Amino acid sequence: MDEFSFIRSVQPAYYKQSSLIKGISDDAAVIRPSGGDVVTAVDTMVEDVHFSRKTMQPHHIGHRVLAANLSDLAAMGSTPAYYMVSITIPSDWSEEELIELYAGMDDLAARYRMDLIGGDTVSGRELSVTVTVMGTVAKGKARYRSAAVPGDVLFVTGTLGDSRGGLEWLLNEKNDSSSDQAFLIDRHRKPWPRVSFAEGLSTLQRVALNDVSDGIANEANEIAESSGVDIHIAKDMVPFSSALKNTFPDQYQDWMLSGGEDFELLGAVPLSDWTLVQENAETAGIKITKIGEVDEVSGDSPRVFIKESDQIAILKKSGYTHLKGKG
Numbered sequence: 001m002d003e004f005s006f007i008r009s010v011q012p013a014y015y016k017q018s019s020l021i022k023g024i025s026d027d028a029a030v031i032r033p034s035g036g037d038v039v040t041a042v043d044t045m046v047e048d049v050h051f052s053r054k055t056m057q058p059h060h061i062g063h064r065v066l067a068a069n070l071s072d073l074a075a076m077g078s079t080p081a082y083y084m085v086s087i088t089i090p091s092d093w094s095e096e097e098l099i100e101l102y103a104g105m106d107d108l109a110a111r112y113r114m115d116l117i118g119g120d121t122v123s124g125r126e127l128s129v130t131v132t133v134m135g136t137v138a139k140g141k142a143r144y145r146s147a148a149v150p151g152d153v154l155f156v157t158g159t160l161g162d163s164r165g166g167l168e169w170l171l172n173e174k175n176d177s178s179s180d181q182a183f184l185i186d187r188h189r190k191p192w193p194r195v196s197f198a199e200g201l202s203t204l205q206r207v208a209l210n211d212v213s214d215g216i217a218n219e220a221n222e223i224a225e226s227s228g229v230d231i232h233i234a235k236d237m238v239p240f241s242s243a244l245k246n247t248f249p250d251q252y253q254d255w256m257l258s259g260g261e262d263f264e265l266l267g268a269v270p271l272s273d274w275t276l277v278q279e280n281a282e283t284a285g286i287k288i289t290k291i292g293e294v295d296e297v298s299g300d301s302p303r304v305f306i307k308e309s310d311q312i313a314i315l316k317k318s319g320y321t322h323l324k325g326k327g
């Protein structure tokens, strides 16, 4: 299969989004938005950085690279509409594997009626997949990290650290997997972005959102810095799964703070809206937990504090960081 027949094989038979004017087939796609704001994000997954042949099958790679992007759209309160895929393919990847990878994206995209409207195909040494997503949000309603205000409730969806637990289990290739480990592996390979929960918050005047890709130790600091506030987290309120605690009793507490790749949402809302947020989580069928509050800056700059049995410490950025040691 050459580049051109590959492109033909991934080209959708028809498009679902009414704002699409030109999809795959020309130099670029054309969209005609009908009012509202357009939200766009891009994320890459690279072999041996975001996955290995040991940790993921092609379908999982497709699912997760789109899920990571949808998680960013969710964190903006946006409704997904389009995606584009740029892929670097090593020579040892078969046609079947590529079709599976695209099926991983397509199955997730179908849930949101998203259209694949373009991309790029090149050959190279390692598999690398870059997905660009586009979504819409009502004018002025995008949700920013900078929107947290002293007095807000700090919350997180789902449980944290599971993805790291799944990764650890897969990398160490243990054979005696139980249902706990199957759960962790699934959380690592197939995260479900919190799109409908975030869309359901559209009636709120104000909510700060950030998705958990690198670990809340990073993401809480991002909210604190961009909002110019302090954040206080109660460690014993941070949600973790029993599967994680059972499997990794010595590590689970670190991983729930800095494991990353959970693709949950960390947010801050006024106390008066907290009940509404909880009801919305119930409607979306997801767990939600208050883990702390937002306060005024008490020092020279915004900080995140974490309290554990009356001991208060500063929670530094300790999640995943690329380009470490590059100055």
Ligand SMILES: Nc1ncnc2c1ncn2[C@@H]1O[C@H](COP(=O)(O)OP(=O)(O)O)[C@@H](O)[C@H]1O
Binding pocket: 042, 043, 072, 213, 214
């Ligand atoms: N190489 C780059 N060139 C331009 N903008 C970038 C680049 N890498 C990241 N960004 C931008 O920096 C911001 C933070 O990126 P990132 O930490 O990857 O966000 P996230 O964790 O939500 O994916 C985003 O606005 C992103 O678009």
Ligand SMILES: Cc1ncc(C[n+]2csc(CCOP(=O)(O)OP(=O)(O)O)c2C)c(N)n1
Binding pocket: 043, 044, 048, 049, 050, 051, 052, 055, 068, 167, 213, 214, 259, 260, 261, 320, 322
């Ligand atoms: C084989 C393998 N090693 C390590 C990891 C862990 N890991 C890789 S990237 C990453 C952080 C998230 O990726 P990033 O590119 O920073 O996503 P973004 O913040 O841009 O959404 C983590 C925890 C993994 N998933 N797979």
Ligand SMILES: [Mg+2]
Binding pocket: 042, 043
């Ligand atoms: Mg990114």
Ligand SMILES: [Mg+2]
Binding pocket: 071, 072, 075, 210, 211, 212, 213
């Ligand atoms: Mg993000």
Ligand SMILES: [Mg+2]
Binding pocket: 213, 214, 320
């Ligand atoms: Mg990151």
